[in-house]
Structures are given as structure tokens and as C-alpha cells.
Amino acid sequence: MVRTTVQDLAAAVEEPPRQYVVHERDRDHLLAADEMPDPIPLIDLGRLMAADEAHKLREALQTWGLFLVTNHGIEESLMDAMMSASRDFFRQPPEEKNKCSNLIDDGEHLEMEGYGNDKVVTPQDQGLSWNDRLHLRVEPQDERNFAKWPTHPESFRDVLLEYASRTKRIRDLILRSIAKILDLDEDYFVNKISNTARGFARFNYYPPCSRPELVLGMRPHSDVGLLTILFVDHDVGGLQVQRDGKWYNVPVKPYTLVINLADCMEIMCNGIFMSPVHRVVTNAKKERLSLGVFYVVDGETVLEPAPGLLDDKRPPRYEKFKAKDFGFSFD
Numbered sequence: 644m645v646r647t648t649v650q651d652l653a654a655a656v657e658e659p660p661r662q663y664v665v666h667e668r669d670r671d672h673l674l675a676a677d678e679m680p681d682p683i684p685l686i687d688l689g690r691l692m693a694a695d696e697a698h699k700l701r702e703a704l705q706t707w708g709l710f711l712v713t714n715h716g717i718e719e720s721l722m723d724a725m726m727s728a729s730r731d732f733f734r735q736p737p738e739e740k741n742k743c744s745n746l747i748d749d750g751e752h753l754e755m756e757g758y759g760n761d762k763v764v765t766p767q768d769q770g771l772s773w774n775d776r777l778h779l780r781v782e783p784q785d786e787r788n789f790a791k792w793p794t795h796p797e798s799f800r801d802v803l804l805e806y807a808s809r810t811k812r813i814r815d816l817i818l819r820s821i822a823k824i825l826d827l828d829e830d831y832f833v834n835k836i837s838n839t840a841r842g843f844a845r846f847n848y849y850p851p852c853s854r855p856e857l858v859l860g861m862r863p864h865s866d867v868g869l870l871t872i873l874f875v876d877h878d879v880g881g882l883q884v885q886r887d888g889k890w891y892n893v894p895v896k897p898y899t900l901v902i903n904l905a906d907c908m909e910i911m912c913n914g915i916f917m918s919p920v921h922r923v924v925t926n927a928k929k930e931r932l933s934l935g936v937f938y939v940v941d942g943e944t945v946l947e948p949a950p951g952l953l954d955d956k957r958p959p960r961y962e963k964f965k966a967k968d969f970g971f972s973f974d
């Protein structure tokens with residue numbers, strides 16, 4: 644398999660190749676987005692036990708399925724170290740990055756973990772996105788495959804281990820808060836996923852694109868797991884979320900995180916809260932980085948709307964199924 648990363652392409656070509664260009668019929672709306680109206684969904688995680696902050700979280704989940712968080716317990720110095728380790732990794736020459744390649748079987752196949760690019764799979768086959776990524780499993784702990792983890796910069800491994808231990812705490816706090824908001828047992832979601840849940844760190848690298856009106860950094864999609872904790876570039880926006888068919892820019896606020904619900908939570912919440920469709924637009928001048936930590940159920944987990952949310956007036960909106968049977972577990 645001959646494969647070029649988007650980073651190499653961006654340096655070599657004036658015009659993005661055809662596979663990256665969005666179909667003409669979808670292009671009108673490509674750069675059309677509104678600013679999120681005030682108040683933006685911004686949650687103080689340190690105050691989430693207070694009724695007014697929990698109320699704000701409920702509103703954010705109902706309106707957007709996505710929110711920004713402050714006071715999340717990850718020090719600014721750790722966030723800076725994580726972002727700069729990621730930047731250092733992507734700035735290395737291809738032969739260094741390819742030591743973590745996601746190509747296997749002499750380049751015949753792609754595996755989920757590692758460095759490379761991939762297609763965002765959506766119901767309509769949308770073509771390629773203008774980004775490269777490094778995808779690493781961080782949970783469960785005993786399934787970390789350090790052979791795929793960068794050794795440059797040297798700090799990469801320790802910084803990611805520390806960062807991922809913090810995002811796991813945030814995950815549990817958010818899952819408990821959502822259960823509480825829905826009047827479920829506070830540990831309902833946390834117990835459902837147990838210790839076998841997966842966590843993936845996905846480092847995204849979006850090179851500048853000379854024709855931002857033609858391509859997308861990441862095509863529209865919703866995330867498949869439980870929830871995603873995103874750390875986006877302080878300097879360059881690009882993430883947009885869809886609501887009622889319109890696109891909104893997700894504001895960039897230094898040292899805040901962006902959290903979005905993903906499909907499995909939508910199912911367990913019986914659709915009361917939705918997994919939002921989002922995308923990333925490219926920037927003509929600047930590169931952009933982001934790091935998403937995705938929490939995903941294990942393949943054996945049976946997904947169904949939480950029984951505590953159902954009654955005669957609120958029937959289940961989703962059938963019960965095993966996560967692995969519908970590709971919800973990244974197996």
C-alpha cells in the first residue's frame with residue numbers, strides 16, 4: 644500500500660487532491676458557521692455538585708451534547724507539556740514518525756493503533772479528511788501497547804500516562820453527574836462500563852490547507868463511544884458542532900477542555916441527550932493540533948436505554964444489543 648500523509652501532501656501540492664475535495668453539492672455550507680450564542684455551554688467541574696452548575700450541564704447536554712469545562716483538575720503545565728510533546732512528535736521527519744506507523748503486514752493493512760491517516764467512517768462515504776493522527780490505547784492499563792508509543796520526545800510516554808489518568812477521573816465525574824441529572828443511581832454508567840472500558844488517545848494534526856473552502860480537516864461525524872474529552876489548539880479554531888442543521892464554531896478558550904457525548908451514551912440515555920455531529924474546518928495559514936481521549940465500552944457490554952429512564956410514557960427508543968455486534972467497541 645502506498646500511502647502519503649496529509650502533512651507530506653500539504654508540503655508538496657498546491658491544490659488538494661480530488662479524494663480530499665468535498666462534493667460540490669455539499670460545498671456551499673463548508674465555511675458557513677455561526678458563533679455559538681451566549682451563554683456558551685461552559686461548566687465549572689469543581690462546582691458540579693452544586694444544583695445550579697448541574698442545571699447548566701443539563702441545559703448544555705440538551706442543547707448541544709457538547710460543552711467546555713474549566714476547573715477540570717489538569718494543571719496548565721501538564722496541558723502545555725502534552726501539547727508540546729504532540730507537536731514535537733508531528734514535527735519529526737516521516738521516517739521517525741513511521742516507527743509508530745499504523746501499517747501492518749508489510750503495508751498491506753491498517754490497524755487501529757499507530758500513526759497515519761484514516762477515513763472517518765460515516766453513513767455516506769464522504770472521502771478523506773485533511774488530517775494525520777496518532778492513535779494510542781490508554782485503557783485498560785494492561786492493554787497499552789508501548790511499542791506504538793513515540794520515544795521522541797522522551798517525555799511523551801510519561802506525560803500521556805499522567806494526562807490519561809486525569810481524563811479518566813474527569814470521565815467518571817461526568818458520568819456520575821449525568822446519572823444524577825437523570826435521577827439514576829449515581830454509579831449507573833460507571834458500573835456499566837467497569838474496568839474493561841477502553842480509552843484511546845487520538846492526536847490529530849491538521850496541516851494548513853491552501854484551499855480551506857474545498858476540504859475538511861475532519862468530515863462530519865459523531866463519536867461512537869461513551870464520551871470524548873478534547874483538548875484543542877489554543878491558537879487555531881476549527882471545531883464546529885451541528886444543531887438543527889446549522890453549524891456553530893466551538894469557541895477556543897485556553898486551558899478549557901471540550902467534552903462531547905458519544906453514541907453509546909445517547910443510547911443509554913434513551914436519546915434524552917444526543918451525541919452531536921461535529922466536524923473540523925481547515926486553516927489556510929496555520930497548522931492545528933488536537934487531542935481527543937475517547938472512552939469506549941468493551942465489546943461484550945450490552946447497550947440499552949437505562950431501565951430507570953423508561954415507563955409507559957417513555958418507551959425505549961433503541962433496541963438492546965451487544966456493543967461488538969454493531970461496531971461500537973472498536974474491536
Ligand SMILES: O=C(O)CCC(=O)C(=O)O
Pocket residue numbers: 845847861866873875881882921922923932933934935
Ligand atoms: O480536532 C478536533 O477538534 C475534533 C476531533 C474529532 O472530532 C475527533 O477526533 O473525533
Ligand SMILES: [Fe+2]
Pocket residue numbers: 864865866871921
Ligand atoms: Fe469527533
